[in-house]
Amino acid sequence: MRVAVGADHAGYALKTALADHLRGQGVGVLDLGTDDDATPVDYPDFAASVARSVARGEADFGLLCCGTGIGMSIAANKVPGIRAAVVHDRQTAVLARTHNWANVLCLGGRLLSIPEAIAMLDAFLQATPEERHQGRIRKIGNLEEEAGR
């Protein structure tokens, strides 16, 4: 498994801790920045890099960290094929995969402790999409096509 990770300055510390956790689990990590927390950067730039990487099939999943996870999710969801979810706990992390077939997880570095975030990331990666939601996912894809016209 390969996970593309990205963050702005507010999510840098969390991204670094989660990337280390993933490497420790034997998961491949494609780190697309940012590379420190001292320089303010714009979260849409990193959301775009990670989302495009997942959409191109260079990574199985994306992980995006900003202050809240919200900006990252809004930006990543503009990339066709991306279903980015900002989650709040282990349960919503699982549901984002099983019900919503999310392929990018967005977490808030200013809101979560590292152990909480690790629990959510592990739950997200271990959960499996449920087939019964396929029709709804197809309708999300239809909205992308409609927007492209």
Ligand code: RB5
């Ligand atoms: C940066 O200050 C902050 O606005 C950003 O990290 C994020 O929380 C936006 O959603």
